[in-house]
Amino acid sequence: MICEYAIEPTTLPLTWQRFIYVIEKFGFDRGRLISCLPTEWLREVADAVEDSDFTELQRMKADEKLLWAKKYALCGSGRPLNEAIGDWNANAISAQEAGQVKAVVAAENPTDHAGVVRFDDLTDDHELFKAPNSWEVPRTSNGITSAVTPFITESRAIFLVDPYFHGGTFGPNYTDPLASMLDIISRYGVRKVRFQIHFKSIDQNPNLDHYEANSHALFGGVIPDGLSVELYEWKEKQNGNQFHDRHLLTERGGVTLGAGFCSTDNAHNLGVTLMSIEDSVKKIRRFFPGSTEYDPVGKGLKVLSDGTTQRI
Numbered sequence: 001m002i003c004e005y006a007i008e009p010t011t012l013p014l015t016w017q018r019f020i021y022v023i024e025k026f027g028f029d030r031g032r033l034i035s036c037l038p039t040e041w042l043r044e045v046a047d048a049v050e051d052s053d054f055t056e057l058q059r060m061k062a063d064e065k066l067l068w069a070k071k072y073a074l075c076g077s078g079r080p081l082n083e084a085i086g087d088w089n090a091n092a093i094s095a096q097e098a099g100q101v102k103a104v105v106a107a108e109n110p111t112d113h114a115g116v117v118r119f120d121d122l123t124d125d126h127e128l129f130k131a132p133n134s135w136e137v138p139r140t141s142n143g144i145t146s147a148v149t150p151f152i153t154e155s156r157a158i159f160l161v162d163p164y165f166h167g168g169t170f171g172p173n174y175t176d177p178l179a180s181m182l183d184i185i186s187r188y189g190v191r192k193v194r195f196q197i198h199f200k201s202i203d204q205n206p207n208l209d210h211y212e213a214n215s216h217a218l219f220g221g222v223i224p225d226g227l228s229v230e231l232y233e234w235k236e237k238q239n240g241n242q243f244h245d246r247h248l249l250t251e252r253g254g255v256t257l258g259a260g261f262c263s264t265d266n267a268h269n270l271g272v273t274l275m276s277i278e279d280s281v282k283k284i285r286r287f288f289p290g291s292t293e294y295d296p297v298g299k300g301l302k303v304l305s306d307g308t309t310q311r312i
Helices: 016-023 041-050 056-072 088-097 141-154 171-187 208-213 215-219 277-287
Strands: 003-007 032-036 074-078 103-106 116-118 134-138 157-161 194-200 228-236 247-250 253-257 269-275 294-296 301-304 309-311
Touching (some): 016 056, 041 056, 056 074, 074 141, 171 194, 253 277
Parallel strands (some): 157 194
Antiparallel strands (some): 253 269
16 A cells, blocks of 8 residues: 655755665655655755755756655645644654654654654665555445545546446446545545546446436435546447556556456455556556547546536
8 A cells, every 4th residue: 555654854865875765765656655744845855955965966866856756756735843742753753653654764763763764774675664566455435445545635637447337237336436535535625636437338337328317316425516527438449459457547656456446345355556657647548539549439428516417
């Protein structure tokens, strides 16, 4: 699963080797994210870089890495310092003890706290820093949502790709996880997000006409105010690639979900695997107009929070 870490900003760029080693350990596709603790974390690191002994070329590369990290490795929700708790170290340890971050990464660990990892001790196989690229979650609405929460709360273009997405007979098994994901997006205050569902045109799937005619019944209470969902139907090209895999894709990376976005009442688990940013973007292009992989079936359908629809 993807975990959040508190990284001490002022000592991160103490040396070029430390800075580049640590910063490249993070990213959505690496299963580790940097907490914005404090909210001005990026600025504090940038200031420390300016005050460092880096060469001019290293400073330029550090600036590029921080821009990259802002898009691909940072949690957008900042954690302001609480002066009542104390300094950065005290706040970071408090966040770790509260389960908000998996671990604290800092220059020193004067109290020998179990949740703190020193920069000099940081390795991929450290127990607090292990980041497997695949894991399992319960095949429930909450389990499915937990697998994709870092992506859907930090992205502005979300592609739910499930060839067998079914809003008919098995409607709640698909719309309940959808409602759970959209609720998380709404509660995080994410706006101006495009949430798209891409499914395959086959006899056992309802088509876009079905969703349009039954939008109030199928999506009533599913889509929070201020959000909408877009549905797109695709068919496989003759002699083309099979449309089979299930993914959650974003501009920050994505995951593959073995059994897709259908919840079950049974005690089943769902396999989740991280994918690289490049692979996610490549797969997103399959569902653009002019796709070389699949053919669109008619115009897409946009469903608003009140159940009204429009073709797009």
